[in-house]
Amino acid sequence: xxxxxxxxxxxxxxxxxxxxxxxxxxxxxxxxxxxxxxxxxxxxxxxxxxxxxxxxxxxxxxxxxxxxxxxxxxxxxxxxxxxxxxxxxxxxxxxxxxxxxxxxxxxxxxxxxxxxxxxxxxxxxxxxxxxxxxxxxxxxxxxxxxxxxxxxxxxxxxxxxxxxxxxxxxxxxxxxxxxxxxxxxxxxxxxxxxxxxxxxxxxxxxxxxxxxxxxxxxxxxxxxxxxxxxxxxxxxxxxxxxxxxxxxxxxxxxxxxxxxxxxxxxxxxxxxxxxxxxxxxxxxxxxxxxxxxxxxxxxxxxxxxxxxxxxxxxxxxxxxxxxxxxxxxxxxxxxxxxxxxxxxxxxxxxxxxxxxxxxxxxxxxxxxxxxxxxxxxxxxxxxxxxxxxxxxxxxxxxxxxxxxxxxxxxxxxxxxxxxxxxxxxxxxxxxxxxxxxxxxxxxxxxxxxxxxxxxxxxxxxxxxxxxxxxxxxxxxxxxxxxxxxxxxxxxxxxxxxxxxxxxxxxxxxxxxxxxxxxxxxxxxxxxxxxxxxxxxxxxxxxxxxxxxxxxxxxxxxxxxxxxxxxxxxxxxxxxxxxxxxxxxxxxxxxxxxxxxxxxxxxxxxxxxxxxxxxxxxxxxxxxxxxxxxxxxxxxxxxxxxxxxxxxxxxxxxxxxxxxxxxxxxxxxxxxxxxxxxxxxxxxxxxxxxxxxxxxxxxxxxxxxxxxxxxxxxxxxxxxxxxxxxxxxxxxxxxxxx
Numbered sequence: 001x002x003x004x005x006x007x008x009x010x011x012x013x014x015x016x017x018x019x020x021x022x023x024x025x026x027x028x029x030x031x032x033x034x035x036x037x038x039x040x041x042x043x044x045x046x047x048x049x050x051x052x053x054x055x056x057x058x059x060x061x062x063x064x065x066x067x068x069x070x071x072x073x074x075x076x077x078x079x080x081x082x083x084x085x086x087x088x089x090x091x092x093x094x095x096x097x098x099x100x101x102x103x104x105x106x107x108x109x110x111x112x113x114x115x116x117x118x119x120x121x122x123x124x125x126x127x128x129x130x131x132x133x134x135x136x137x138x139x140x141x142x143x144x145x146x147x148x149x150x151x152x153x154x155x156x157x158x159x160x161x162x163x164x165x166x167x168x169x170x171x172x173x174x175x176x177x178x179x180x181x182x183x184x185x186x187x188x189x190x191x192x193x194x195x196x197x198x199x200x201x202x203x204x205x206x207x208x209x210x211x212x213x214x215x216x217x218x219x220x221x222x223x224x225x226x227x228x229x230x231x232x233x234x235x236x237x238x239x240x241x242x243x244x245x246x247x248x249x250x251x252x253x254x255x256x257x258x259x260x261x262x263x264x265x266x267x268x269x270x271x272x273x274x275x276x277x278x279x280x281x282x283x284x285x286x287x288x289x290x291x292x293x294x295x296x297x298x299x300x301x302x303x304x305x306x307x308x309x310x311x312x313x314x315x316x317x318x319x320x321x322x323x324x325x326x327x328x329x330x331x332x333x334x335x336x337x338x339x340x341x342x343x344x345x346x347x348x349x350x351x352x353x354x355x356x357x358x359x360x361x362x363x364x365x366x367x368x369x370x371x372x373x374x375x376x377x378x379x380x381x382x383x384x385x386x387x388x389x390x391x392x393x394x395x396x397x398x399x400x401x402x403x404x405x406x407x408x409x410x411x412x413x414x415x416x417x418x419x420x421x422x423x424x425x426x427x428x429x430x431x432x433x434x435x436x437x438x439x440x441x442x443x444x445x446x447x448x449x450x451x452x453x454x455x456x457x458x459x460x461x462x463x464x465x466x467x468x469x470x471x472x473x474x475x476x477x478x479x480x481x482x483x484x485x486x487x488x489x490x491x492x493x494x495x496x497x498x499x500x501x502x503x504x505x506x507x508x509x510x511x512x513x514x515x516x517x518x519x520x521x522x523x524x525x526x527x528x529x530x531x532x533x534x535x536x537x538x539x540x541x542x543x544x545x546x547x548x549x550x551x552x553x554x555x556x557x558x559x560x561x562x563x564x565x566x567x568x569x570x571x572x573x574x575x576x577x578x579x580x581x582x583x584x585x586x587x588x589x590x591x592x593x594x595x596x597x598x599x600x601x602x603x604x605x606x607x608x609x610x611x612x613x614x615x616x617x618x619x620x621x622x623x624x625x626x627x628x629x630x631x632x633x634x635x636x637x638x639x640x641x642x643x644x645x646x647x648x649x650x651x652x653x654x655x656x657x658x659x660x661x662x663x664x665x666x667x668x669x670x671x672x673x674x675x676x677x678x679x680x681x682x683x684x685x686x687x688x689x690x691x692x693x694x695x696x697x698x699x700x701x702x703x704x705x706x707x708x709x710x711x712x713x714x715x716x717x718x719x720x721x722x723x724x725x726x727x728x729x730x731x732x733x734x735x736x737x
Contacts, residue, residue: 008067008069008070009032009033009034009035009067009069010033010034010035010068010069010158010159010191011031011032011033011055011066011067011068011159011191011193012031012032012033012065012066012067013029013030013031013032013051013055013064013065013066013067014030014064014065014067015028015029015030015063015064015065016028016029016030016031016051016054016061016063016064016065016066017029017061017062017063017064018047018050018054018059018060018061018062019062024215025047025050025215026047026050026051026054026215026216027214027215027216028063028064028216029047029051029064029215029216029217030217031051031210031217033159033191033193034191035191036185036191036192036206036207037181037182037184037185037191037192037194037205037206038191038192038193038194038206038208038210039194039195039196039201039202039203039205039206039208039209039210039223040193040194040195040196040202040209040210040211040212040217041195041196041197041199041202041209041210041211041212042197042211042212042213043197044197046212046213046214046215047212047214047215047216048163048195048212049091049163049164049195050215051195051212052088052090052091052161052163052193052195054066055073055081055086055161055193056078056081056082056086056088056161057073057075057076057077057078057080057081058078060075061074061075068081068084068085068086068158068159069085069158069159071084073086082155084158085155085156085157085158085159086157086158086159086160086161087152087153087155087157087159087160087161088152088160088161088163089148089149089151089152089160089161089162089163089165090148090163091163091164091167091195094148095136095137095139095144095147095148096136097135097136097137098135098136098137099135099136100132100133100134100135100136101128101131101132101133101134101136101139101147102118102132102133104136104147104150104151105118105121105128105147105150105151105154106118107151108150108151108152108154108155109154113156114156114189115156115189116153116154116156117154118154121150121153121154124150124180125146125150125176127142127143127146128143128146128147128150131143142173145165145166145167145173145177146173149162149165149177149180156190157190158190158191159190159191159192159193160184160190160191160192160193161192161193161195162181162192162193162194162195163195164195164196164197165177165181165194165196166178166196166198166201167197174198174201175724177201178201178204178205181194181201181205182204182205185205185206192205194206199226199227199233200227200595200726202223203223203224203226203227204223204227206223207222207223208220208221208222208223209221209222209223209226227510227560233557325354325412326353326354326412326413326414326492326496327353327354327355327356327412327413327414328348328353328354328355328356328413328414328415328416328417328488328489328492329355329356329358329407329410329413329415329416329417330344330345330348330355330356330357330358330417330418331358331360331403331416331417331418331427331428331431332358332359332360332418332419332420332424332427332428333359333360333361333362333420333423333424333427334357334359334361334367334368334369334373335359335361335363335365335367336361336420337419337420337424337470338367339472339473340419340420340470340472340473340477340481341357341418341419342357343473343478343481343482343485344417344419344444344481344484344485345357347481347482347485347486347489348417348485348488348489351486351489351493353414353489353492353493354414355370356370356371357369357370357371358370358371358376358403359371359372359373359376360373360376360399360400360403360424360427360428361373362387362388362392362395362396362398362399363388364388371406373387373399375406376399376402376403376406377398377399377402378402379402379403379405379406379409380398380399380401380402380405381401381405382398386398387399387402396423396426396427399427400426400427400428400429400430400431401430403427403428403430403431404430404431404434406431407431407434407435408434413435413439414439414440414492414495414496415439415440415441415442415488415489415491415492415495416428416431416432416435416439416440416441416442417441417442417443417444417484417485417488418442418443418444418445419443419444419445419466419470419481419484420444420445420470421445421446421447421469421470422445422446422447424443424445424470425443425445425447425455425463426455428443429443429454429455429456429457429461432459432461433456433457433458433459433461433552435459435556436556436557436558437459437460437549437552437553437556437558438460438495438558439495440462440488440491440492440495441459441460441461441462442461442462442463442464442484442487442488442491443455443461443462443463443464444463444464444466444470444480444481444484445463445464445465445466445470446465446466446469446470447463448463448464448465448466449465457548458545458548458549458551458552459552462487464480464483464484464487465480466480466481467480468480509534509535509536510534510535510536510560510561510726511535511536511537511538511553511558511559511560512531512535512536512537512538512559512560512561512562512563512722512726513538513540513550513553513554513559513561513562513563513564514527514528514537514538514539514540514562514563514564514565515539515540515542515546515547515550515563515564515565515566515567515601516539516540516541516542516565516566517541517542517566517568517601517602517668518626518669519601519602519605519668519669519670519671520565520566520601520602520668520669520709520710521669521710522669522710522715523565523601523709523710523711523714523715523718524539524565524566526712526715526716527563527565527715527718527719530715530716530719531719531722535560535561538550538553538559542566542567542568542569542579542601542602543569543579544569544572544578544579544580544581546569547569547581547585548581548582550562550564551584551585551586551587551588551589552588554588554589554592554594555588555591555592557592559594560594560595560726561594561595561596561597561722561725561726562589562594562595562596562597562598563597563598563718563722564586564589564596564597564598564599565598565599565601565709565718566599566601566602567585567598567599567600567601567602567603567647568601568602568603568605568607569581569585570585570603570643570646570647571602571603571605571606571635571639571643572606572607573585574639574642574643574646575606575633575635575639576606576615577606577607577608577633578607578608578609578630579607585650586647586650586651586653586654587650589654589656590650590653590654590655592656593654593655593656594656595656595657595722595725595726596654596656596657596658596659596725597658597659597660597661597718597721597722597725598651598658598659598660598661599660599661599662599663599667599709599718600661600662600663600667600683600686600687600690600709601667601668601709602667602668603635603640603643603667603686604634604635604666604667604668604670604671604677604679604682604683605624605632605633605634605635605668605670605677606632606633606635606639607630607631607632607633608630608631608632608633609629609630609631610628610629610631611623611625611631613631614631614633618633621633621634622634622676622677624670624676624677632670632677634676634677634679634682635682636682637681637682637684637685638685640682640683640685640686640689641685641686641689643686643689644685644686644687644688644689644690644693645689645693647690648689648690648693648694649693651690651694651700652693652694652695652700654700655699656699657699657700657725658699658700658701659701659703659721659722659725660690660694660701660702660703661702661703661704661705661714661717661718661721662686662687662690662702662703662704662705663705663707663708663709663711663714664683664687664704664705664706664707665705665706665707665708665709665711665714666678666683666708666709667683667686667709668709668710669710671683671708672708672710687704690702703717703721705717
């Protein structure tokens with residue numbers, strides 16, 4: 001028996017059920033923590049805190065068992081569980097306001113003797129030593145969390161349960177807690193169960209992570225894979241996703257072969273649709289009465305919906321096929337290009353890929369398809385009436401918006417292809433641009449031999465010239481359309497094979513985006529060299545499209561963080577240069593809340609073409625000819641103030657961790673002592689404006705550095721700040737191995 005207990009798991013939970021009244025909060029939870037640190041993540045309301053309370057005996061258990069080192073503690077009182085060596089850091093800290101820091105620690109120190117003493121606590125958290133005589137109500141949030149953790153450590157537990165230990169803490173305190181958890185895991189004296197919503201912390205401190213969904217452990221996944229894969233985080237945890245999207249939670253493992261069910265035939269005539277949950281359910285919902293389900297049922301015709309019904313249905317959720325095997329979308333105006341699009345579809349289907357024919361016609365005429373134009377139109381904010389109108393230009397714009405909205409709801413798109421003229425390209429390109437980089441996108445069009453920037457934008461859209469107009473099948477169109485179809489099929493298959501290999505052996509590093517210009521190249525090279533062991537560094541040339549491309553990857557969830565060293569595109573936007581950002585510069589950072597480290601790189605210049613192209617209003621300014629086609633203009637103090645106001649407004653909208661560095665020794669290679677753009681007064685105007693207008697918090701900080709932006713010490717400061725915001729990736733990789 002003793003031998004069994006020495007080798008038993010630190011924590012073993014089997015079939016755990018907990019009810020709150022009639023609500024099933026924990027539903028057959030199975031969880032094993034052998035040793036070290038183990039993380040559990042999940043959105044709010046998934047049962048994480050209830051799991052902690054059940055282990056500690058703070059809520060009644062209805063079924064299942066809980067064992068600590070082989071001892072069954074199910075339904076034991078909390079005091080007995082604590083004496084067996086289980087420590088608890090509750091969510092919300094739960095401190096006594098009237099007791100001092102030292103009194104809190106002295107009370108906890110008498111429960112169990114061990115390595116953790118009051119003296120060791122003060123060495124680990126020097127801030128608590130400074131505040132030892134202060135009451136619990138006088139401490140900051142970070143200090144209270146330190147004290148709550150310390151109180152639990154002083155019981156010298158064999159198992160420590162920590163519920164949201166980094167909630168509401170400043171990044172520097174989060175990093176300190178993370179370091180402590182890593183040390184606890186490496187020491188091996190106690191095991192730690194960490195309940196977290198901070199993905200960075202959860203994946204940094206443990207080799208594997210359990211994901212809780214609706215009171216169950218949905219899966220246990222390798223932490224390195226979860227940390228590096230933003231798409232996986234979105235699918236499993238809803239990170240960065242719109243609240244209205246459905247999560248594909250029950251995804252089969254990578255080595256499970258999916259079997260397609262035979263296609264269902266739709267019955268003719270009218271059908272009766274019963275909505276089993278007229279009100280969206282939650283875990284606390286009661287069963288819906290049968291009478292209410294009957295009352296909510298509606299009768300629909302299987303024929304094409306009349307256009308006058310679209311207004312009534314505009315606000316109703318559209319049923320979309322968002323799950324299942326990967327699918328290639330063949331999209332276009334089937335009322336005029338049906339023969340050509342079906343030709344493309346048949347070739348792709350012949351390669352073994354699953355296809356869906358999507359109609360984006362604006363004529364209102366019905367065409368046989370997998371997804372009708374009427375269904376797409378319902379995804380417009382104002383319904384079909386906004387799409388099927390007499391004004392063709394307005395109809396195309398509205399249908400493009402509706403298609404983008406519909407496409408955003410599809411989670412299994414393996415590729416998209418379209419064919420047609422300028423109208424068809426305008427219809428599908430906005431939706432394609434919204435898809436993640438890497439998803440194959442191809443447009444066969446007669447406009448592909450001209451300026452394709454309005455269609456491609458920052459995305460990886462491939463455009464193929466149709467040579468002859470896409471109007472009927474002939475020897476030329478057959479050859480071109482077949483090449484496009486086979487090209488897309490090849491791209492899709494290669495990407496699916498790559499993902500299959502990645503799922504089997506996922507050793508990829510998280511990706512970080514870095515912006516660079518020629519005058520900030522030394523700094524970027526140093527930053528990339530320092531990070532390359534732990535991150536995949538993607539460098540973007542700040543020429544307008546470069547910044548947009550980087551933010552496109554952020555929006556797609558493919559960048560784990562951003563080092564926006566070179567923000568020069570803002571200057572071109574405001575002063576009319578040739579490499580301008582858009583008004584949405586920094587928008588992806590605001591939306592995604594990824595860790596952001598920025599700087600004022602190359603804001604000392606505005607870019608123009610050859611000297612003769614410089615606007616008349618700028619004649620007489622200070623210029624530097626970079627090459628025959630690029631002329632640089634030094635910005636003034638007034639222009640720097642304008643840029644400072646613009647950037648400050650965007651930084652204030654960022655809710656994620658933000659550090660913005662101000663290089664007092666100059667913002668570019670040309671803005672250094674003795675160089676042609678050296679102007680400390682102009683730089684000071686920029687820095688002063690930023691400091692006056694950025695609302696600094698523990699999470700959003702401006703930091704002055706007395707170095708030029710290309711100085712190695714400045715680059716090292718950037719790297720250190722990014723590692724602090726992102727977490728200890730190197731430690732995570734060691735633990736995973």
